[in-house]
Amino acid sequence: DAGVTQSPTHLIKTRGQQVTLRCSPKSGHDTVSWYQQALGQGPQFIFQYYEEEERQRGNFPDRFSGHQFPNYSSELNVNALLLGDSALYLCASSLSLGYTEAFFGQGTRLTVV
Amino acid sequence: AQSVTQLDSQVPVFEEAPVELRCNYSSSVSVYLFWYVQYPNQGLQLLLKYLSGSTLVESINGFEAEFNKSQTSFHLRKPSVHISDTAEYFCAVISVRDYKLSFGAGTTVTVRA
Numbered sequence: 735d736a737g738v739t740q741s742p743t744h745l746i747k748t749r750g751q752q753v754t755l756r757c758s759p760k761s762g763h764d765t766v767s768w769y770q771q772a773l774g775q776g777p778q779f780i781f782q783y784y785e786e787e788e789r790q791r792g793n794f795p796d797r798f799s800g801h802q803f804p805n806y807s808s809e810l811n812v813n814a815l816l817l818g819d820s821a822l823y824l825c826a827s828s829l830s831l832g833y834t835e836a837f838f839g840q841g842t843r844l845t846v847v
Numbered sequence: 848a849q850s851v852t853q854l855d856s857q858v859p860v861f862e863e864a865p866v867e868l869r870c871n872y873s874s875s876v877s878v879y880l881f882w883y884v885q886y887p888n889q890g891l892q893l894l895l896k897y898l899s900g901s902t903l904v905e906s907i908n909g910f911e912a913e914f915n916k917s918q919t920s921f922h923l924r925k926p927s928v929h930i931s932d933t934a935e936y937f938c939a940v941i942s943v944r945d946y947k948l949s950f951g952a953g954t955t956v957t958v959r960a
Contacts, residue, residue, distance in 0.1 A: 738890075767948070776851075776937050776950030777891070790947055824890055832946050834879050834898060838890040 736761070738839035740825050746845045747815050755810040755842045759827030766808040767836065768800060769824040777824055783808050784831045812844075820846045849874035849942050853951035860928055860958055868923040868954045870938030878940040880921040881948070882912055885935040894936070897921065933958045 739758045747753050759766050765784045769777035779792035783802035797813045806827075812819055822843050826836040854869040872878060879898050883891040895906040902914040912923045921938060938951040 769948075774953075776853075776939075776952045777948075779947050779949070782947065790945060792947070826891075826948075834941055834946070835893065835896065836948060838883075838892070840890045 738825055738827050738837050740823075740839035740842050742842060743840065744843045744845075746847060748847055749815055749817060751815050752811065752813045753815060753844060755812075755823050755825075755844070757808045757810070757825030757827075757839060759806050759808070759825075760837050763827035763829055763837070764806050765828045765831050765833070766802060766806065767826045767828070768808070768810045769826065770794075771822040771824055771841070773821070780810070789831065815846045817846050820844060849876075849878060849940050849949050851938050851940055851949055851951035853938050853954050855954050856952065857955045857957070860956065862930055862958055862960050863927045865926050866924065866928050866932075866956060868936050868938075868956070870921045870923065870951060872919050872921065872938075872940045874919075874940060874942055877943045879943070880912075880914055881939040881941070882910070882921075882923050883937045883939060883950075885937065885953075887934075891937065894923075928956070928958050930958050930960065932956060 741756045767782040768780040771777040781791045786802045799811045802808045822841040824841045825839045828836045850873045852871045860866045881896045882894040884894045895904045897914045905911045910925045935953045937953050
């Protein structure tokens, strides 16, 4: 079992650009959540996907959007990048909506210059 | 909404000494409680969790945490640390209302010989 996999591992973008991050959940998991972890801080919940729909959303602007595919994999898109978007983006999957245990990927380190 | 406060941002400790990481939470509804560990340049790994039952929970590598409902705390302890325990530790909660993970800011544990 490969666990939760994220790509790419590192990314450098320029202010104003758009970025897409990808996540494949652990085998058998159908729920994917995304988190932003700024340097020196705890992860902050961005949103959660289940059955290809956004089910919950944290306090993030509309520049942050996502998608879930029929195979349960997911994408996080960020438009009009700001310097403050530089962070580690973590994807977590769980067995289903309402299950308490989340498994995390290694994350994508995004640097905006 | 729920919130998590980790009372110590950094904890230096000598090898084979005990360590305690303090965590307090606030929530208007019942919660489930977690400790995650993050090693350098890696994602989060679940260390232990409290869902129900015995208030003392243990991990396979010697950590334990005790849920105290009256003090709304979930402190993490280890009686004897190893160099390999050097990592960032995050306390987190999920409320039974929305099943979103809310994290504390983290505690950096540095174990020295």
